Amino acid sequence: MKNREVAAILARTADMLQIKGDNPYKIRAYRKAAESVYHLDEDIAILYEKGRLKNIPGIGDAVEAKIEEILKTGSCAYYDRLIREVPAGLLDMLAIPGLGHKSVKLIYDNLKTETLDELGEACKEGKIRNIPGLGVRTEENIIKGIEEIKQRGKKINLGIALPLARELLDYLQKSPLIETASVTGSVRRGKAQVSDIDLLLASNTPKAVHEYIKAFPAVSRTDYIEPDLVKGQLGREIAFEAIIVPPPDFYHSLVWTTGSKEHRKRIFAGFDRRDFEGSDSEAEVYYRLGMDFIAPELRENAGEIEAAIDGSLPKLVNAADIKGDLHVHSNWSDGSERIQDLAAAARSRGYQYIAITDHSRSLPISGGLTEERLQAQGKVIDALNNETDDFHILKGSEVDILKTGELDFSDPVLKDLDIVIASVHSHFKLEPRQQTERIIEAAKNENVDIIGHLTGRLLSRRSGYEIAVEEIIEVCARCNTALEINSHPDRLDIDENIARTAKEHGVKVAINSDAHHKKELDFINYGVITARRGWLEAKDILNALNRDELR
């Protein structure tokens, strides 16, 4: 049982209690406990064995007992009882934007609709508008929300898929039955969302490999087996495929299965599988194809084949090129760690600098800083910087772009900071023209260095706001304002396409973690993958600069 799964049970407990209309503070307690468990640095099972669960903030006697039960049995009686009281479909309804726990309960009490489909039907029959407190707009909103959910399908964010794929890969690589193994498919190409996890294995004993795969603890089901293929499920909802090939075919198959389909179709046209037998690397496969090695992230038939033939592929940015993180939240706003602890974590990653960029005052839920507190924070940072020469904490802010395009701090205050990220956190539904102007206004401010999460998309939850991206990029190019690749796996915003456009216009890109916990500094890897998919090189990246160059 992983931290993530324990956290999910606690979070669903909170959801069900909320639908039932239980004590709001109890609900918040469960949410907080779920958050804490999710962000633990250590394995919760190990903490439990050491008897240290109660050291976790937000976990007291009651939740401790439940976690103990969950670790031992996979669930707990309290949770099971709630499941019987609250139909699972009601939790799905919470994914509809604008529909919260109260409305879900209200609709259920009146109509007894238990699933998304039933709810959709009720809307179409005009039954929602008859419920006191709800109206036609709510009805329309629900229909739209359900459509969006259906359209998204069952895609998984890379942030979930990649760690799982690596875990399974680790396990497979330990087996003497398997000569070589790799993650492959869309996960290997680093797509922000994938539909399944694919692995490629080289082995002469596929049958024994089947048994070995089935024995992996996270494999919950194997439902399709052929001599060279195992299809199944990891955990409760993630599909995987393990493709088994004879060792001499491995690298050809790796190129083949990594895809994309369009890339594969074009490069292998006119070739035969036998042309690649015995290749000892992917580079050799590409060599036999008459072109340079193409990094997996580029294999989308977006010009990479031509570039590989004429030797003009970009030298893609690597994680090792990143010299610091320019977007991190401390416990001065909604982060959970002290500035010095974040700095220590960044330093141990080999960074030269970190920027503390807490929220500004207009975002009260996040504990946004007033100008006075921002100045006080600056003094704390000065003092920390005085203690060391080989690492630097930059004074920054993630300042809110207000509805008008004005910023949440005055220019003199911003001018004093080392780095300013301007981001939209409110009024997502402005007219496209107004929304575009609003961001352009911020990008033009000479104190703004970076525009944060440009489109505001949240993968699987919310599309970005409607803006004229290219127009904003042109302004950024003129005003020397950078764009952010927000590396949070729920955002990956800007995406690879916008990143590539930015590069073409000469706009620098900052790859930022937006960490709220020191552990989340690791998110940067997803940002690097996205940058690579956008053809970016180290010279395009703001925080690939050394500390002195950056300043």
Next chain:
DNA sequence: GCCGTTTTCGGCCCGACTGTTTTCAGTCG
């Protein structure tokens, strides 16, 4: 249900928008 450098009981981040109302509850960030 958690927590405590005045508390083992009585507190527990907040402000704005939306859609429903006709003064406000629900949702969001």
